[in-house]
Amino acid sequence: MKDxxxxxxxALGSTAAAAALFINPLTAHAExxxxxxxxxxxxxxxxxxxxxIKLEMPEIAENGNxxxxxxxxxxxxxxxxxxxxxxxxxxxxxxxxxxxFNFSHLSGVAKASSRMRLAKTQNVIAVAELSxxxxxxxxxxxxxxxxxxxx
Amino acid sequence: xAKSKPRVKAPKKxxxxxxxTIKTLISHIMETGLRKNKKTGKIIPRRIINxxxxxxxxxxxxxxxLDPAISANPFFQFSMKAEKSGEFEFIWTDDNGEVYSKxxxxxxx
Numbered sequence: 001m002k003d004x005x006x007x008x009x010x011a012l013g014s015t016a017a018a019a020a021l022f023i024n025p026l027t028a029h030a031e032x033x034x035x036x037x038x039x040x041x042x043x044x045x046x047x048x049x050x051x052x053i054k055l056e057m058p059e060i061a062e063n064g065n066x067x068x069x070x071x072x073x074x075x076x077x078x079x080x081x082x083x084x085x086x087x088x089x090x091x092x093x094x095x096x097x098x099x100x101f102n103f104s105h106l107s108g109v110a111k112a113s114s115r116m117r118l119a120k121t122q123n124v125i126a127v128a129e130l131s132x133x134x135x136x137x138x139x140x141x142x143x144x145x146x147x148x149x150x151x
Numbered sequence: 152x153a154k155s156k157p158r159v160k161a162p163k164k165x166x167x168x169x170x171x172t173i174k175t176l177i178s179h180i181m182e183t184g185l186r187k188n189k190k191t192g193k194i195i196p197r198r199i200i201n202x203x204x205x206x207x208x209x210x211x212x213x214x215x216x217l218d219p220a221i222s223a224n225p226f227f228q229f230s231m232k233a234e235k236s237g238e239f240e241f242i243w244t245d246d247n248g249e250v251y252s253k254x255x256x257x258x259x260x
Binding site: 094098101 | 170171183185207210211212213214215216217218219220221222223225226227228229230231232234
């Protein structure tokens with residue numbers, strides 16, 4: 001491959017992003033179907049309400065190989081009332097499951113960070129299971145310039 | 152692949168009731184099992200860390216079930232409420248059955 005200048009790389013990146021945006025409406029359904037199935041499996045069919053959980057990710061990820069991911073769930077984290085599990089789902093990846101974080105009341109706060117791969121521009125979903133059996137979810141869109149799942 | 156090297160950044164001291172933050176990282180390729188060898192066209196077999204556990208005095212405080220979408224050199228940041236002095240143990244489990252671990256002491260005053 002010939003050496004690209006920084007300018008050319010940036011131009012390429014924005015074209016790719018624009019292309020991804022253009023394709024998005026077509027693929028969006030397939031994405032949500034996969035993600036929906038996973039959420040269903042996680043909640044056992046129960047509905048997850050929006051809120052209580054905050055998912056923080058960059059709006060634009062230049063490198064899909066390592067995208068920072070951080071979430072916080074509002075919870076007192078006591079023995080009676082704590083966050084059990086949080087699942088992270090990326091419906092646009094070849095395999096939508098990303099990771100499941102298991103907390104205990106000893107965690108103090110239900111907050112964690114990691115780094116994940118994203119194949120393309122998509123919505124990332126976080127679903128939390130609380131000790132009272134309720135489910136809460138959050139969604140955030142990440143625009144990916146270079147996908148991170150290998151060719 | 153080079154041998155996986157776990158790294159942990161955990162506080163040594165804390166006051167009772169404090170929420171301490173722990174950062175861990177392990178060098179690992181996290182091969183997804185979806186990539187192909189460009190020369191042979193064969194799929195490179197999956198090899199990831201599939202489980203991470205953080206224990207304090209033998210009790211699990213935090214754990215993660217990892218899937219291939221976690222980046223290479225998996226990094227985790229999480230918290231614990233410091234109630235008593237003791238020892239952390241961090242355990243990573245590889246697809247090939249290898250287990251890597253690291254310990255760290257915490258003194259609570």
